[in-house]
Amino acid sequence: QQPVQSPQAVILREGEDAVINCSSSKALYSVHWYRQKHGEAPVFLMILLKGGEQKGHDKISASFNEKKQQSSLYLTASQLSYSGTYFCGTESSPGGATNKLIFGTGTLLAVQP
Amino acid sequence: DAGVIQSPRHEVTEMGQEVTLRCKPISGHDYLFWYRQTMMRGLELLIYFNNNVPIDDSGMPEDRFSAKMPNASFSTLKIQPSEPRDSAVYFCASSPPRLNRNYGYTFGSGTRLTVV
Numbered sequence: 007q008q009p010v011q012s013p014q015a016v017i018l019r020e021g022e023d024a025v026i027n028c029s030s031s032k033a034l035y036s037v038h039w040y041r042q043k044h045g046e047a048p049v050f051l052m053i054l055l056k057g058g059e060q061k062g063h064d065k066i067s068a069s070f071n072e073k074k075q076q077s078s079l080y081l082t083a084s085q086l087s088y089s090g091t092y093f094c095g096t097e098s099s100p101g102g103a104t105n106k107l108i109f110g111t112g113t114l115l116a117v118q119p
Numbered sequence: 120d121a122g123v124i125q126s127p128r129h130e131v132t133e134m135g136q137e138v139t140l141r142c143k144p145i146s147g148h149d150y151l152f153w154y155r156q157t158m159m160r161g162l163e164l165l166i167y168f169n170n171n172v173p174i175d176d177s178g179m180p181e182d183r184f185s186a187k188m189p190n191a192s193f194s195t196l197k198i199q200p201s202e203p204r205d206s207a208v209y210f211c212a213s214s215p216p217r218l219n220r221n222y223g224y225t226f227g228s229g230t231r232l233t234v235v
Contacts, residue, residue, distance in 0.1 A: 040224075048210075053222070095224075104174075105150050105167075106174075108164060109154075109161060112162075
């Protein structure tokens with residue numbers, strides 16, 4: 007079953023913050039985050055492994071709560087270049103890593119000047 | 120590195136015709152994935168390979184779809200016969216060996232398939 011993302015869409019002004027959530031009904035081994043601009047391929051942002059880690063680069067960071075089977079992506083001081091559709095990709099495997107990702111429903115982020 | 124290379128970029132075909140999509144993964148990546156993207160269903164995993172061997176094809180919609188990976192540098196996704204509901208963007212992606220856990224998938228530019 008596909009992970010559920012919320013919100014479905016969000017509109018921001020430059021400089022504002024946003025949080026995108028990803029929730030799975032299955033036990034998770036890892037969570038990936040990708041951004042896709044219109045007409046382009048998804049681009050890898052970061053991966054979080056089980057263990058409740060947090061990661062970030064620049065002003066984009068993420069957390070992973072394996073007990074709740076949830077991950078959140080945090081975008082701070084948003085820039086116009088952050089616009090696009092964000093997808094979480096979840097790897098579920100009771101037996102360990104499979105490298106197989108099921109992508110979430112997507113969140114459309116629009117940053118306006 | 121040229122990244123993941125897919126061809127063709129666009130394909131328009133008539134219902135009932137055979138369609139073949141092609142993918143060249145990044146050298147050294149031993150996983151290859153085929154996804155289909157539509158507005159209604161999002162990004163769906165069709166099939167994936169590890170070291171040229173199909174691992175999971177449970178996402179292949181029906182027998183009209185088939186995929187092969189004859190060697191580490193080439194994979195095909197074939198639809199025969201094609202139907203209008205197959206219209207979508209088909210992405211190929213590759214990823215490094217499982218041991219390298221800091222890297223995700225690299226996607227190709229996709230093939231936009233239109234079946235009329």
